[in-house]
Amino acid sequence: MKITDSVQYIKGVGPKKKAELARLGITTVYDLLTYFPRTYEDQSVLTRIADLHPGEQQTVSGVITKLQERQGGRRGMTILTALIGDGSGFLKVTWFNQKYLKKQLVIGRRIFVTGRAAYAFGGRGQFEMSQLSSFEVLTGEEEPAMHCGIQPVYPATERLNQKFFRKLLQEALAADIELPEVVPASICREYRLMPRREAFETIHFPKDFDALKAARRRLAFEELYLIQCGLMLLKKKVQQSATGIRHAGDGELLARVRKSLPFTLTHDQESTWQDIRRDMERDVPMRRLVQGDVGSGKTVIAMLALVKTVENGCQGALMAPTEILAEQHYESFCRQLQPFGIRISFLSGRLTKKQRDAVYHEMAAHETDIVIGTHALIQDDVQFNRLGLVVTDEQHRFGVAQRTALEKKGSCVPDVLVMTATPIPRTMTLTVYGDLDVSLIRELPPGRKPIRTFVRRPDRRPLIYRYVHSQLEEGRQAYVVCPLIEMKEDSNLPSAEEIYDELRYGIFHDMACGLVHGRMRPAEKEAVMEAFYKGEIQLLVSTTVIEVGVNVPNASIMVVEHADRFGLSQLHQLRGRIGRGSYASYCILVSEGKTQQARERLTIMAETADGFRLAEEDLRLRGPGQFFGAMQHGLPDLKIADVLRDSDILIEARRAALASLARREDLDFVLPVLALQYREQFQHITES
Secondary structure: OEOOOEHHHOOOOOHHHHHHHHHOOOOEHHHHHOOOOOEEEEOOOOOOHHHOOOOOEEEEEEEEEEEEEEEEOOOOEEEEEEEEEOOOOEEEEEEEOOHHHHHOOOOOOEEEEEEEOEEOOOOOOOEEEOOEEEEEEOOOOOOHHHHOOEEEEOOOOOOOOHHHHHHHHHHHHHOOOEOOOOOOHHHHHHOOOOOHHHHHHHHHOOOOHHHHHHHHHHHHHHHHHHHHHHHHHHHHHHHOOOOEOOOOOOOHHHHHHHHHOOOOOOHHHHHHHHHHHHHHOOOOOOEEEEEEOOOOOHHHHHHHHHHHHHHOOOEEEEEOOOHHHHHHHHHHHHHHHHHHOOOEEEEOOOOOHHHHHHHHHHHHOOOOOEEEEOHHHHOOOOOOOOEEEEEEOOHHHOOHHHHHHHHOOOOOEOEEEEEEOOOOOHHHHHHHOOOOEEEEEOOOOOOOOOEEEEEEOHHHHHHHHHHHHHHHHOOOEEEEEOOOOOOOOOOOOOOHHHHHHHHHOOOOOOOOEEEEOOOOOHHHHHHHHHHHHOOOOOEEEEOHHHOOOOOOOOEEEEEEOOHHHOOHHHHHHHHOOOOOOOOOEEEEEEOOOOOHHHHHHHHHHHHOOOHHHHHHHHHHHHOOHHHHHHHOOOOOOOOOOOOOOOHHHHHHHHHHHHHHHOOHHHHHHHHHHHHHHOHHHHHHHHOO
């Protein structure tokens, strides 16, 4: 059996199970083998019911002696209760809203339960478990010993339970599956990696925790190594291209533009500009990421790079994620650059066909120097005459494929500058942007007023909004950010729509209010944002759609409702919408702070404006899943590696990938692997 074969060839998978597995993304044998356990239960030690301790994670094995089903709660939830005994005592086990379990819970059957025991209410010292980590009912054909030891716990569903997955993985691993090695033998020896087949067997059914640790290290190393090889080969292929554009040194036009700037570049800006200038003057295409905190002045660096390419007889393109942001860039570039004779065009989906066709003609005929736009820049009809530089703003909002599509719009391979205001810790940068060189802009330009941040409880809302009203009376503008768009039955959180109505018809009845959220039509959303930008709206109630928004220097105050529902990096991005003018600015985080972690996170938010420190704290407190998922656009999903927890493995894997790129035998080994496993992500190198 091959790992590319359909999962239906494994014993126990019929048409219905095949369909259920497909819903989980499991269609091949390899998909199944890489459906890794989310955790493990150590059932090697069974605790007698008489020896249970409240609050501790323990495993009990007993026989079901009694069953009860009843309805409870306001919505009539189903409550199933089983009484199990093991000869030393009885334990009450409860399941909520899992009526389908009634067929499995048969009196007389043996059951294994793992969870934290507590004293049952009114039970005279009897224990109960109602929040189980896992449980398994034996059918009578199984040996109890099979369920002892370290048991894998998979992300399961109602129809595909733990017993099904464990049985299916046992069948798959017992079959004669071809599991070819994907890491060169030299690397396996050097880094003392467990054999691949043994690693898969151990990750699913570990004999002990030391073996589990070694198996996980092997598979995480493999995953990170292959991605690093792909990214490095991608970078190498582009840099070795013979069609790159070598820009000349800085000329008179660039000097005049720099002299016209109403400020002096900060040390970080100057250092970043020197990185970019050196890259552009080489004969290999630039691939550089500029990470800069909110308001650090990345855009002016992009402008200088675009002027440099224009001075060298080329065209430049800047792609922004929203129309309003693209339009804002267009207006500021026109003000700054048109006096020097630089021709600038704007391209977006909002233009009429006649207007778009006119811009297409200007681009193809080299009658424009810089084109600023949205995703419209990567449409099929777009062609440049001599594209020298591509800039993508807020890169994490674009996919790798979109960036690549824009790069292909010229006859030569252009230089590429990527900008992001989302700070990323170093280890994550190696994975997300492994094909790019990185420059950092950490310091803020002089004169930017710090944003004072406060954490307040919900009972202070009347005082908060009275203060906001006083700020609006003085001519300022304000944001109110909410976690939900509309009210949900299962949530007591106020929605953006509710808060908008409450404020609009309440304390702010005499002010112009607006509402913007992700379910609005793009044109409607853009119209509201533009009205806020022009000062026609004084108070804007919004969801996180303003995270990457428009520069409104007059907006000096932000209230974030239920701030504990947002990540630190997200709160930092939101906070960056204010403090862009000459006015003192304030961010007020409204939260009950019910948990210690919530209080800790918001305290950090109030204490620091350093986006890089906040990104690190966000990863430490929340884990990388959500953060990484939003960042990696177009890269293979990480199935087992964790870029936060596995930073040491990542650095080892990167070192190994660098060594492999220098060895012909390693390259010959790795390229077919990348073609097989990551064809979509790295097809431009595996097909060459």
